[in-house]
Amino acid sequence: MVFAQSSDKKQVRISSNHRFFTDEKGNPFFWLGDTGWLLFSKLNREEAEQYLEDRRKKGFNVIQVMVLHTVAAANVYGDSALIKKNVAQPLITTGNSIKDEVQYDYWDHADFIIDLAAKKGLYMAMVPVWGTNVKNGSVNQEDAKTYAKWLANRYGTKWNIIWLNGGDIKGTDSTKTWQAMGAALKTNDPGHLMTFHPFGRTSSSDFFRNEPWLDFHMFQSGHRSYDLDTSRNEHRYGPDNYKFLWTDYKINPTKPSLDGEPSYELIPYGLHDTTKPYWQAADVRRYAYWSVFAGAAGHTYGHNSVMQMHQPTDKSSAYGSKKYWYDALNDKGAQQMIYLKKLILSKPYFDRVPDQTLLSGENGQQYNYMAATRGKDYAFIYNYSGRPFAVNMGKITGTKVKASWYSPRDGSKKLIGEFANTGVQAFDPPGGQKSENDWVLVLESQ
Numbered sequence: 001m002v003f004a005q006s007s008d009k010k011q012v013r014i015s016s017n018h019r020f021f022t023d024e025k026g027n028p029f030f031w032l033g034d035t036g037w038l039l040f041s042k043l044n045r046e047e048a049e050q051y052l053e054d055r056r057k058k059g060f061n062v063i064q065v066m067v068l069h070t071v072a073a074a075n076v077y078g079d080s081a082l083i084k085k086n087v088a089q090p091l092i093t094t095g096n097s098i099k100d101e102v103q104y105d106y107w108d109h110a111d112f113i114i115d116l117a118a119k120k121g122l123y124m125a126m127v128p129v130w131g132t133n134v135k136n137g138s139v140n141q142e143d144a145k146t147y148a149k150w151l152a153n154r155y156g157t158k159w160n161i162i163w164l165n166g167g168d169i170k171g172t173d174s175t176k177t178w179q180a181m182g183a184a185l186k187t188n189d190p191g192h193l194m195t196f197h198p199f200g201r202t203s204s205s206d207f208f209r210n211e212p213w214l215d216f217h218m219f220q221s222g223h224r225s226y227d228l229d230t231s232r233n234e235h236r237y238g239p240d241n242y243k244f245l246w247t248d249y250k251i252n253p254t255k256p257s258l259d260g261e262p263s264y265e266l267i268p269y270g271l272h273d274t275t276k277p278y279w280q281a282a283d284v285r286r287y288a289y290w291s292v293f294a295g296a297a298g299h300t301y302g303h304n305s306v307m308q309m310h311q312p313t314d315k316s317s318a319y320g321s322k323k324y325w326y327d328a329l330n331d332k333g334a335q336q337m338i339y340l341k342k343l344i345l346s347k348p349y350f351d352r353v354p355d356q357t358l359l360s361g362e363n364g365q366q367y368n369y370m371a372a373t374r375g376k377d378y379a380f381i382y383n384y385s386g387r388p389f390a391v392n393m394g395k396i397t398g399t400k401v402k403a404s405w406y407s408p409r410d411g412s413k414k415l416i417g418e419f420a421n422t423g424v425q426a427f428d429p430p431g432g433q434k435s436e437n438d439w440v441l442v443l444e445s446q
Contacts, residue, residue: 005241009022011159012029013023013193014255015301017288017350019254020349021293023309028349029299029392030297030344031258032059032296032298032299032300032340033064033125034063034122034172035302036306038063039065040065040070040393041066041073042309045050045109046191051325058335059337059342059374060301061123062124063124064329065124065125065126066128066129067134068087068129069130069138071085071087071129071139072085072336073106074106075110075323079093079104079108082163084427086143086270086368087133087143088142090150092107114155114158114161116300119368124161124252125162126155126162128148129167129359130167130168130201131166131168134174135174136293138175144184148180148184148185149180149187151185151189153189155189155192156188164194164195165185165197166196168198168200168220169198169199170206171198171207172207179223182222186212191285194268195214195215195260197260198218198219200221201221201222201236201238202420203218203248204217205218205219205247205257214255216258216301217256217258218260219241219258219260220261220262221239221241221287222239222263223262223264223271224238224239224270224280226238227275239325240369240372242288242291242293242294242369243288244259245294245295250374254283257297258297261300262288262431264279264303265281265284265328265332265334266305266321266322267303267320268278268358278304280333281437282384284302286384286438287299287331290369290371292294292344292373293371293380294373300336303331305323305328309323311325317357343442346429353375353381355395358374358392359390360392367384367385368387370389375396377396378396382408383439384435384436385434385437386431386439388426388427389427389430390424390427391424391425391431393419393420393425394422394423397445400446402418405441408438413442
C-alpha cells in the first residue's frame, strides 16, 4: 500500500497497483466528485448543510472546491479572506471561532464547512487559489509558498482533505509558482494526496508526471462539442475523454487518473456562446462511463448552476445558468451518477482493466464509440447509441457467461440469457439505435 503518513486513519490512499484509491482499510474508494467550486464564498452555513447532505445522499464522496476564487474573495457574511489581496497574509479574526454567531471569519467559515463535510463522510478536494490569479500576477512564487505552508499547517490534521494544485490552468504557465505551491504543501502536509487541476483538454501528466508532490493525475476534458473541437491543432484529445486515460494508463510511474472536469450538465457547448445547445444528463453519463471504463479511478460530475452556486441575489450568472443551485441539485445527471458507482463496486475492484479487445470488429467514432472493461470473471461494455455490436468471448473465466443489460439511467438490470464463452457473440441493445439510448452489457462468468 502506497500512501503518505497521516494523523488520521481515514485519509484516502492509493492502491498497491497504483491504479485506484482505497480507504484506510484497503477497501475500494471510488472517487465520485461534484464541483461545488464557490461553496466557501457563496453559501451560508444552513445552505452548506443542504448542499452537502444532498450530495451525501446521492452517493458523492468528494467535493471539489476553490479555497480562493480570487484574491479579493469574501464569504457570504462579508468577511474577506486576505489582507490587501495578498495570499501570504490570510485575514484571521482573533477569537472568532467557528461557533461564533456574530461574525463569521472567512477561514472559520471554511473550517465549519470542512468539518461538516467530514461528519458526512465527504472529502474536500481543495484548490488553494484559482489559476487565473497566478497568471495575472496577483500571486508570486514566494507568496504562494508562504500561503501553501499556512494552509498545510491549518488543515494538515483534518482527514478529509485532498489538494488540487493549479485551477484551470496549464502547468507551463507560471510553472515555478505551481512547483513551489505543490512542494510546500507536500513538505508541510505529507499526509494528504495531491494532484493538479489543469486547463481544458490537458492533463496533469502533461506537466508534472514525475513530481514527487503529485500523487495522482487529473485531466480536464472540457466542455467543447465535436463541432467546436480544436484538439487536432492543439495536439490534445478533445471530447474523447477516454483518450486521456489511454495516455495516463501507460505512464511511468503509474498513478491513478480521472476526469476532474468534463462537460457540465446544463452548460452551453463550448461554455461561452449561450445560443449553443446545453449539455444534458445523457452527455454527462457518457463521459463518466467512457472514462471509468478506460481505467479511471473515479469521475467528477458538474452542473452549471451548482458549480457557481447561482442564486436569486446574483446580479448575473456565468455561462447562461438558468437555474438556482438548490433547484439544480436534483437534475437527472446528478441523480444518475450513483448507478455508475454501484455498478463498479458490485464486482471485484482492483483487478479491473480496460480491454477494447472485447469488441469484435471496428469500433464506432464519436457518439458511436463503445468502451469496454473487465475483471477476471466479469466484463462491462458501454454503448451510448444503442447500436448492435459483437463481442469476442473467452476474455473472462468460465465455460459459459450470463449476459444482462444494465441501464445507466435508472440502474435496472435486464437478463438477456446464457451463452457459451467462445467465439463471437452478437448483442442488440433494447430500444433500437438512437442517441441517448445508452446501455451497459454485463457479462458474468458461470
